[in-house]
Amino acid sequence: MTVTCFGEVLLRLSPSARRLLVQADGVDLAIGGAEANVASALASLGHPVRFAGVVSDNPLGDRALAALRGCGIDTGHVARAPGRMGLYFLEAGSGPRPSAITYDRAGSAFAEAAPESIDFGGALAGARLFHCGGITPALGPKGVALARAAQAAARSLGVPICFDGNYRARLWAAWDNDPAAILRELVDDAAILIGNHRDISLLLGSDFSGDGEGRRREAAEAAFAAFPNLQLIASTARHLVTSNHHRISARVDARTADYQTEEIDVTGIVDRIGTGDAFAAGVLDGWLNGGDLATMAQLGLALAALKHTIPGDMCPVTRAMLDGFGAGASDVRR
């Protein structure tokens, strides 16, 4: 059954071979955006996926649609509108140098879209899950309206909502707002929350900081208390060794149970962007297939780990690649 994803689609432009922008005579072009990345991962794993959104009615919008379609995503409910595509420029780091993003997404056709320009009802018809998140409302009052309209449509059709926190401080800081209040209202609709104790701290105005698993369970329990519709919270923890080497673990909290994976080393990082979205998609893959907490956490961790090794924002990992993860050997598959 279909998963419907909703959000902004972005063009990413990044110099190759770890060049800085100031050195670049060319840039690789990729298509991304948090919800599009989740959509790409679920579609690559074989789930029917529909995307809702707005892209520019120009060749850049055509390019974005081609990327979504290439993954097998149904783009029949992506509206076209005048205006610009949101862009971002990525300088990929290495070793002691962090990756750096220069955003150029303000005023995009998506950010300026009116809720009625998108046929949410059609996009959600017969869907088993609706995936959205915290970037859309961060774009401004129009983004809040879009997010509310999308979730209202899902609620009225009885489609469960997965909300990915994706807190972007810089976007919220660009206009006058109360992010916690806005996000609380949106999370209140969600059955699944992708977010860690920092996201929950922000939502609830409490401080759940600290490293231990106990602290994370406390945060989860507070969120379950605050949001009665919420059934599942999924999150990763990430320790940065260098730009090419991270350590990540995953956990999934339900109301009465939880599962925390071991921390694994992810070395040889090719592209860190979209790894959180791959995690969300892995968890949702488990959920859609009726997996238990451990399965969801491990699928999320595996998909996130694999995404670190693949260029681009999207996650074209197939079921076979995912099944092969962590089988112990990593020699050439012939």
Add this chain to the structure above:
Amino acid sequence: MTVTCFGEVLLRLSPSARRLLVQADGVDLAIGGAEANVASALASLGHPVRFAGVVSDNPLGDRALAALRGCGIDTGHVARAPGRMGLYFLEAGSGPRPSAITYDRAGSAFAEAAPESIDFGGALAGARLFHCGGITPALGPKGVALARAAQAAARSLGVPICFDGNYRARLWAAWDNDPAAILRELVDDAAILIGNHRDISLLLGSDFSGDGEGRRREAAEAAFAAFPNLQLIASTARHLVTSNHHRISARVDARTADYQTEEIDVTGIVDRIGTGDAFAAGVLDGWLNGGDLATMAQLGLALAALKHTIPGDMCPVTRAMLDGFGAGASDVRR
């Protein structure tokens, strides 16, 4: 003696090998903008050139400055400001397919700049010529204010002004204005106008259309009558055979004389963008060196022709290359 150029600097992104954007996984990055292109050409020919303007205080602005400096342009009077760089996407055509530009320049740091953010006095100190044109005022009321402030500074310092018409209908159509009135006021300051009979028709509200040289002289004389400061008008005529093959000629009109070149074939076109700016630079190179009308027209034509064969917006043609133009032979120079 120094030439000061003023205008917006743009980043250009274009797929290689004549791909369309919808097919592109990467784009070449070049720096351009009409006045920056003129600056690059004059600096490459050995003139001291200063650029005035505003670029973003981010890595894209750094990239733009690096390109200007790489040509030998003094960027000490380019201000940095928050905001985005104007961009455009180019799909290079071939044969029967025209090149196509998708602009994404609205709301740039330059277009939003206040006149006082630029030290026009410093940029113009001791300059022998000030080059600007009709794109800046087309950007909106703030652009008009920038253009007026720049020209006012030149007037007050007694620096002659070269104004390149560069009429961009789409930009003027995007806000409420009377382009002819705005441009007339600006052209009224100019000693040199780069523009053809169509530009003059627009400025004067008359119709000088038609193919003959006589018609062009009529237009020039009308312009000289309307603009008492104007000493020189330079223009090209272009006939399009295919996207890879144009025919161009040049003319320069003074108040009491004119010169019209033969039409030449330009084949093997690699990059048509910036060829008009190269023409302007060739004319100004002649003017700066005290050349007569024929010299100015022929240098303009030669530089324009050569620019068609060089990738990018800018014009890195050296004096030796320019001197070698049209020597009859085009075999390998060993």
Add this chain to the structure above:
Amino acid sequence: MTVTCFGEVLLRLSPSARRLLVQADGVDLAIGGAEANVASALASLGHPVRFAGVVSDNPLGDRALAALRGCGIDTGHVARAPGRMGLYFLEAGSGPRPSAITYDRAGSAFAEAAPESIDFGGALAGARLFHCGGITPALGPKGVALARAAQAAARSLGVPICFDGNYRARLWAAWDNDPAAILRELVDDAAILIGNHRDISLLLGSDFSGDGEGRRREAAEAAFAAFPNLQLIASTARHLVTSNHHRISARVDARTADYQTEEIDVTGIVDRIGTGDAFAAGVLDGWLNGGDLATMAQLGLALAALKHTIPGDMCPVTRAMLDGFGAGASDVRR
């Protein structure tokens, strides 16, 4: 209403910058195949398009599907099967050097497929047109069976058939057969034939060679006489000046009328492959929109001409690009 296309999807591998294979350290990868190219063109023009076929159940098959989907083609009826993808290697020519193709398509998953592995009924449900052609039966007895099964399904569902002759002598020569007999049977089902007087000569065992339009009309009339279901015959004539410069014209014959375009020059050729498929798509675009013979011929000619300027086999020309063709000017579209 949906157009259903059926045929083999091929991977194309070609050195860039006019290199020969013997010089190549890398090759560009594109997806093609005659019917896939037609599908790409129709989808890019906005028609709903479904593809039927078989691609390998490996990453190369994934790549092929991604390309079809990227154009907006519905691939829900493309079966996956063990076996190889058909490949071909292209050395693009220039000037006096012709382009050269090295085929490596024998024994592909498609060529080995059994008719029952494809759900032709589903692929054709509700379709307004079925597009197929002469390459599939040329692949061998299994290909003949596939072609027959496909057309039988279209007949039984009352979907009109467009058959593109696409005679490939080398494929027919590789096994024991009577191509004319096989093709006659298949063309007998068709309402539309893409093919010129040479194709008709082959089908009917007559000789309609010769240069004039009269000869072509004679051939068409003979075909209409031989194939009572046939309503329309569309063809191009191509004169080769050099590898970068062809002259092409188009004609469409109906039973009682015909239309022949002027011959136009196509210079600056970037990629000649797939231009015949683009022609077919242009004719079908006119047919689907109820255009008259002249419209069909001119759309076919325009789409073919534009395709020569775009890299790859597929034809990602949008409606706006097609509408802009031949408007007289080919200067940069800003």
Add this chain to the structure above:
Amino acid sequence: MTVTCFGEVLLRLSPSARRLLVQADGVDLAIGGAEANVASALASLGHPVRFAGVVSDNPLGDRALAALRGCGIDTGHVARAPGRMGLYFLEAGSGPRPSAITYDRAGSAFAEAAPESIDFGGALAGARLFHCGGITPALGPKGVALARAAQAAARSLGVPICFDGNYRARLWAAWDNDPAAILRELVDDAAILIGNHRDISLLLGSDFSGDGEGRRREAAEAAFAAFPNLQLIASTARHLVTSNHHRISARVDARTADYQTEEIDVTGIVDRIGTGDAFAAGVLDGWLNGGDLATMAQLGLALAALKHTIPGDMCPVTRAMLDGFGAGASDVRR
């Protein structure tokens, strides 16, 4: 004195920058094949090397020959034949993602070749060593015949045979055979076997699995007992940390002595393919120069380690690079 190598030459196609095939718009092209790789390494180290085999009589075969010749290999005894070149597609892994190979080698001109199409006598005239291995017989009954004919020629000319096990389960599984019986017959001719305890287990139908050096010596002794012509067995052990980081050691067993190196870390892996062939070549380099067991093992280990850092299948390591290995410092050589 000349070394003659015999086997299939393959074209390898792989996306750059760790892309997956589904993301690729181009692939790097390299030439390989186990025995060709050994030949390339020995030739690069300065040994006269002759290659025997069959490549296609098309541009891909030309490309393969150009690569062999470029290394300095004498290709005068490589036959040309109609038919396809064997191909394989490589997706290079990183960190937790293993590299993956998609083979497309069935039905190649080599696999279909008759023994009499190759002048083994000429290729082996005056040779000091004949290198072949277990992939050729795995290709099918024709491959077995080729392998037998090649070894018969070497036997009759008194040229010692080095046989590299190179067991490829997928190839053997594709047709009806008894691999152990076929390989036993071939290994029985060999003076040198490249293969570890797993290869020997397969050959002898015994189980020598286990990690210790003792176990490996037991396997070697069993092989020496079973194959009276065998004088030397060389093998590596590889522990996989990640796709970019392996640990490898080498050992060489003679009838009455053996040598086992330390395990070394190989990090920064650029290309794992062909490293086993580089190992074999290093051992043979030692053998050809009359080195002792330790020298052979250390040269094999060094060449294998260096090959991990070089793109492509072949091993263009020069004598100077090999001599410099492990000198302790790895700073820039100026």
Add this chain to the structure above:
Amino acid sequence: MTVTCFGEVLLRLSPSARRLLVQADGVDLAIGGAEANVASALASLGHPVRFAGVVSDNPLGDRALAALRGCGIDTGHVARAPGRMGLYFLEAGSGPRPSAITYDRAGSAFAEAAPESIDFGGALAGARLFHCGGITPALGPKGVALARAAQAAARSLGVPICFDGNYRARLWAAWDNDPAAILRELVDDAAILIGNHRDISLLLGSDFSGDGEGRRREAAEAAFAAFPNLQLIASTARHLVTSNHHRISARVDARTADYQTEEIDVTGIVDRIGTGDAFAAGVLDGWLNGGDLATMAQLGLALAALKHTIPGDMCPVTRAMLDGFGAGASDVRR
């Protein structure tokens, strides 16, 4: 029977996509040199070819050798020596912009080589033809000594000499010499001279300038009179339309007969470098196969024309490509 070629091998570095060096962040690397180019063409056509010369004993020399070997040239008589490889930088022109070469070849290992460092006797053993030319003596007194030693060896072994004039004014101007005297002595050994009426004017101190065929025959006859060993003179005439479009014709003069081809258009020029060497090779191919004057001239013209369409200095045109030239059609070869 073997052809032995002798001369300097150069590395060529050139920006791609018609960029200027001042714009380049990378350069394509190719191997060339007039005599190496002839060798590559003859070897690609299937002639056994041996190269004599000196290349650096560093990785650049390895690269040069790999290129020669890749064409199938026997490099067993190329000496290695300390010192640098000669380089040149090429900026490929387009349309009205000529290609430009920046030489950096002074002081190369070849230019500094002593005659005794090359085993001319071995290189020439059993050869049917020796090909050399006028660049080697232009390098300086050491170059003259090399050229003399090489020709002396050929004379003493009775190997006919083909001498390609290849007059390079800049090289001769760099040291104190009398080029006509030096070249006369060398041409006096030759059976075949590649050179036109301008070369002969220089050699003989007469002026044979002028456009007509008659003038060229006069020049040839004067050369035959001056050089009693000379049997054949081959030359091209080239008219430059643009950098991408030349017109060329060929002629071959014998003592009592001559043959002049039609002038043909060569459009779509990809790489003009090495086209004169390809012409020489085509003539020699005819000569080696016992062709008449017309055959030699037409093969030379065909190979030269084809070379214009292939990147690099060398000429990898196969017999099949050469045979296909001018068959009238230039459509895709499938």
Add this chain to the structure above:
Amino acid sequence: MTVTCFGEVLLRLSPSARRLLVQADGVDLAIGGAEANVASALASLGHPVRFAGVVSDNPLGDRALAALRGCGIDTGHVARAPGRMGLYFLEAGSGPRPSAITYDRAGSAFAEAAPESIDFGGALAGARLFHCGGITPALGPKGVALARAAQAAARSLGVPICFDGNYRARLWAAWDNDPAAILRELVDDAAILIGNHRDISLLLGSDFSGDGEGRRREAAEAAFAAFPNLQLIASTARHLVTSNHHRISARVDARTADYQTEEIDVTGIVDRIGTGDAFAAGVLDGWLNGGDLATMAQLGLALAALKHTIPGDMCPVTRAMLDGFGAGASDVRR
């Protein structure tokens, strides 16, 4: 206040993707040279920087100047002269394979320049610091004269000198000289020395080898004793783990104090070239801003570490990137 740097500018040519030169069909082009690299780093950090030197009066010299200018370096005092640019070829290593440099810099326009060809007085006017080093005198007697003239000018203008040892044994070995004597004379002028205990051992003819910090302090004290003008000595220590992983520390010695940093791991090395120059620039950045020993050492270490992750010789690290170093986190900066 301005820093003036003086030295040779080199072109670097290196295959991408860790290829060897023997495998390369193209090379990346970068501009470097020890003092140019320091200049690039200081200019990128915002210091006014002037460069003095000589580059070729050809397109390669234009390219070099464009790179210097692109960083914001004032090249008004770089002379142009006939002759070649110094080049070097870099094969970047990985893991166990060291990077390798093939120099081709002999006889460059710089190495042949007469001191009077450079206006040192103008280049140093008003400068706060003069940076030069030990490569210029290593080029030969003319280089020694250049170095002496440059330092004499600085002395006479009272500009403090920073001298970077940069001992290149291969250059000194190429001609007859006493490096220690020549360098002692030059270092005697310096206020700042970039060099470690090995450099000091060479200068003083003593042996300060050994690993401990004490030994390094001893060396520094001996240098302070020998060179009364010397105020500061800065050096790094580098331990090589693999080609991609180094450990580095930095120290700065003053006459009465010193500071030694911790050793840090630098992994994910992209380009090791120019990292010593980046260190020098970091130290000088601290010195120019009046920082204490710890600040100088830490800035040097940080800039060196970051440079390892950036392609090319130059160091385009901005103030913001430098400030962000070592802040603990290395996740994506959004």
